[in-house]
Amino acid sequence: MENQFILPTPPLPLTPAEEEKLRGRLTGFKGGYDEGYLRGRLAILDGRPEAPLPVRNIHVMYVASGKGYPYSPLDDAVLFAIQRLAAQVTITDVRQNLVELAAAQRPDLVLVLDGMDLPLEQITTLRAAGIKTAIWLTDDPYYTDFTMKIVMHYDYVFTLERNCIDFYKGLGCSEVHYLPFAAHREHYRPTTTRSPINRDVSFIGSAYWNRVDFFREILPELMSYNTVINGIWWDRLPEAPLYGERIEIGKWMSPQETAVTYSGSKIVINLHRSHIDEVVNNNSLMIPAVSPNPRTFEIAASGTLQLCDARDDMGSFYKLGEEIETFASPKELMDKISYYLTHEEERRAIVLRAYERTLKDHTYIKRLDQMFSIIYG
Known part of the structure; x- marks a missing residue:
């Protein structure tokens, strides 16, 4: 019996419904690949430790805003950084007696976040005792009617708005510096597995x-x-x-x-x-x-x-x-x-x-x- 060559059966044409289903599968596959690739790259970057910075031999008293949410996450972020950069940290807030605490702890620097609710006479007393004071303003320029009344009481003023630098200097502040906020990696980081949000x-x-x-x-x-x-x-x-x-x-x-x-x-x-x-x-x-x-x-x-x-x-x-x-x-x-x-x-x-x-x-x-x-x- 002679060998017979059998031609392959050509595939049947897809119905419109089958074509739509196939397109959907291919789109889903590509979307999954794209998301997986991005999250994999992010995971690699996220795994890199932050470059260490020198720890200064200073004692910082950190005065939290005392306002609760949404300011408390800012307090968490700032405090996290201070604890990794200063040899000693004392934590308090605007509702405490800073003068008594400073007399007992003798910090080198008192750093205040926001400071809207802090009695200014306490800052005056701290400066008279030779303690450096600094304030990091949280909402410039939106509440400058209030901040303009407190900034001159501090040795150092840090603002997250560039346009407030000359304004505060014009009020008599000699040390005004531009320092925007940042990202706190303990709060904000990418989801490196499949996200529950889409x-x-x-x-x-x-x-x-x-x-x-x-x-x-x-x-x-x-x-x-x-x-x-x-x-x-x-x-x-x-x-x-x-x-x-x-x-x-x-x-x-x-x-x-x-x-x-x-x-x-x-x-x-x-x-x-x-x-x-x-x-x-x-x-x-x-x-x-x-x-x-x-x-x-x-x-x-x-x-x-x-x-x-x-x-x-x-x-x-x-x-x-x-x-x-x-x-x-x-x-x-x-x-x-x-x-x-x-x-x-x-x-x-x-x-x-x-x-x-x-x-x-x-x-x-x-x-x-x-x-x-x-x-x-």
Whole structure:
């Protein structure tokens, strides 16, 4: 019997339903690969220990804000850094008698966070006793009507707003220094396993009126993606009831919960509050804000793409277009959301560069080392 060559049976053409199912599987496979690759790279970077910095032979008395949440996470971050950079640390808050405590402990430096509720005569007494005093202001320039009354009582003033430097110097403060906040790695870090959150876009923050007006202009288009907005006062947004739980009203999120949400979002919007807000601000001189807010560093530390409204001093911290993306209008924001949700490699590259930059330059340990270098040389 002669050998017979049997032609293979050609595959049957896929039905439209089968084609759709196959496309879905391929899309899901690629999405899983992209997420796994990004989280793997982030895990490698996250595993690198922070470069050790010298421990100074100083005794620091740290005076916490005493305001509770949301200031308490800032206290945690600052204190964490001080304890790794100073030989001795005494912890207290604005409700305690600092003069008596300092007389017993004899610190070299009293560092106050916020300081709005601290009796100023105590600072005067500490300075008269030869103890250095410093204040790190938390909300510049939004409450300068209050801070202008307290800054001249300190030896060193640290502000997170560049535009407040000359303002405080004009009041008679000789040592005014620009020191923005940073990322606390114990609070903000990427989820390096499969994330429990899966969003296209997130925004977390209070509904200041400039944010309400900005989002109203683009809300239908923005919410056409898998977008969720969290924060207090969002009942100011008339359209909020249309989106149910996707606009969470009145919810405060812990730093850890915020970090998980950031990390589980492909894009996080960072829209700064306005320096003009008659309802909540106390900035009668209308000092404009040009410096990045703390969220700038916290979002980058969580391993996600940040789209941030353009601020003049942003380029001092991240390379624009390489480590952070900015927008100057609602339309530009939506254009960039559309672009980066369909260009995974470009999004991933910015995420990784921003994360690496943050670990290198923008942690609280780096900031406190800079502060101590200014005070002690």
